[in-house]
Amino acid sequence: MEITDFEQIKFFEKYTGEQLQKIASVSSVKEFKVKEIIFEQYDELTEIYVLLQGSLSLGISLPKDKRIHLGTIEEGQLFSWSAIFPPYISTAWVMAVTPAKVIAIDARKLNAEIEKDCDFGFKTMSKIAQTISHRLSDTRFQLMNQLNV
Amino acid sequence: MADNTNIYKPLRARLEEVIEESPLIKTFVLIPEREFIFSTGQFIELSVDGVGEAPFTPSSSPHVTDKLEVTVMKTGYVTNIMHQLKSGAVMGIRGPYGRGYPVSNFEGREVLILGGGCGLAPIRSLLFALEHMKDNLEKVILCYGSKTPTDCIYKPLFSRLNSIDKFEAYRTVDMSEEGWDGPVGVATTLLGRVKVKIENSVAVVCGPPVMMKFGTIRLLEMGYRDDQIYLSMEKNMSCGLGKCGHCMMGEFFVCKDGPVFTYKEIKHNPEIWK
Numbered sequence: 001m002e003i004t005d006f007e008q009i010k011f012f013e014k015y016t017g018e019q020l021q022k023i024a025s026v027s028s029v030k031e032f033k034v035k036e037i038i039f040e041q042y043d044e045l046t047e048i049y050v051l052l053q054g055s056l057s058l059g060i061s062l063p064k065d066k067r068i069h070l071g072t073i074e075e076g077q078l079f080s081w082s083a084i085f086p087p088y089i090s091t092a093w094v095m096a097v098t099p100a101k102v103i104a105i106d107a108r109k110l111n112a113e114i115e116k117d118c119d120f121g122f123k124t125m126s127k128i129a130q131t132i133s134h135r136l137s138d139t140r141f142q143l144m145n146q147l148n149v
Numbered sequence: 150m151a152d153n154t155n156i157y158k159p160l161r162a163r164l165e166e167v168i169e170e171s172p173l174i175k176t177f178v179l180i181p182e183r184e185f186i187f188s189t190g191q192f193i194e195l196s197v198d199g200v201g202e203a204p205f206t207p208s209s210s211p212h213v214t215d216k217l218e219v220t221v222m223k224t225g226y227v228t229n230i231m232h233q234l235k236s237g238a239v240m241g242i243r244g245p246y247g248r249g250y251p252v253s254n255f256e257g258r259e260v261l262i263l264g265g266g267c268g269l270a271p272i273r274s275l276l277f278a279l280e281h282m283k284d285n286l287e288k289v290i291l292c293y294g295s296k297t298p299t300d301c302i303y304k305p306l307f308s309r310l311n312s313i314d315k316f317e318a319y320r321t322v323d324m325s326e327e328g329w330d331g332p333v334g335v336a337t338t339l340l341g342r343v344k345v346k347i348e349n350s351v352a353v354v355c356g357p358p359v360m361m362k363f364g365t366i367r368l369l370e371m372g373y374r375d376d377q378i379y380l381s382m383e384k385n386m387s388c389g390l391g392k393c394g395h396c397m398m399g400e401f402f403v404c405k406d407g408p409v410f411t412y413k414e415i416k417h418n419p420e421i422w423k
Binding site: 055057069070071072074077097134137138140141142144145146 | 296321323324325330332333334335337338341342357359360363366367
């Protein structure tokens with residue numbers, strides 16, 4: 001991938017050209033068809049993703065093959081953050097609602113870059129922390145809604 | 150006021166139409182016996198003779214004075230009786246009361262509105278008011294969440310807003326249903342997709358307390374200052390006059406000093422999200 005591809009995406013703002021080059025060197029573009037499962041809950045993950053085009057559904061699995069749709073991933077959003085942290089197991093499933101194109105970043109190589117470069121590491125971890133923080137906040141909000149609090 | 154001689158005496162209004170918005174929510178179209186003037190965001194006390202009254206914020210345009218629309222969610226004794234009323238019934242209106250949205254402060258700015266559930270009723274009135282002054286506004290964005298697609302009220306409003314210059318409207322649902330292909334997630338998730346110039350913007354939040362809380366936190370995180378966020382507080386308004394004390398929130402009577410406050414005015418009060 002080229003650096004210019006990353007510069008258009010809000011998630012990658014604040015990175016320097018050199019840092020974007022690092023991300024580009026460990027990234028590829030992947031495409032998914034409608035209803036294709038990108039990963040299942042409890043899958044071991046090796047890539048984190050940023051959605052370039054399309055719309056994705058995120059949810060959790062229940063007993064008896066039931067699935068709950070908890071949220072929608074919009075263009076520019078990061079998902080599959082579990083690939084960065086041990087035990088690298090997904091906490092949710094993600095499915096393509098429309099034809100989707102994502103940037104797939106090799107999580108182990110990204111982690112190696114994070115360890116080498118503190119500034120790059122801080123920016124990356126801040127963005128991942130914000131994604132997790134929003135997901136947690138939205139889940140609490142949804143929980144309180146369901147409990148009619 | 151409904152009657153200059155007796156502030157407790159309601160103005161009579163004929164129920165012209167009842168619109169079913171969702172299984173629990175109906176809109177009552179009322180024809181008051183004389184012109185009824187209110188500012189958007191102010192509330193009224195709507196009554197049924199021999200039953201009781203309850204506070205509601207009109208959902209209709211403040212520029213229409215011969216007809217009033219009030220959206221009522223079935224939640225208790227009085228609202229249950231209201232939901233059984235048919236066209237032709239007579240209801241009572243007291244008010245309008247309180248401080249509504251300071252729309253003149255919105256001139257020249259972008260207005261981001263976050264709504265949830267039945268909170269869309271006051272917002273609808275605000276949207277009419279903003280549409281009326283749209284030449285003096287930069288942009289109006291509505292982000293609205295309901296529990297399910299069925300629970301969404303004023304469904305035609307969204308396509309209408311998206312057809313108006315300078316207006317954008319987005320919907321989400323907490324739980325999807327068959328046939329729904331829009332976003333799923335709580336209302337605050339929609340804030341990630343809007344583009345606003347925060348320094349020249351105001352935000353309005355209206356909905357259930359839990360949504361107001363999470364919505365305000367997300368707006369602050371986006372960079373809104375506490376004096377740029379307007380909250381429509383609903384706190385058991387009863388007399389509407391600041392006499393009975395039911396609506397007290399710290400040093401404020403919500404019925405008299407509100408129901409619209411900036412977050413700056415009330416953020417020190419621990420009761421605001423209760």
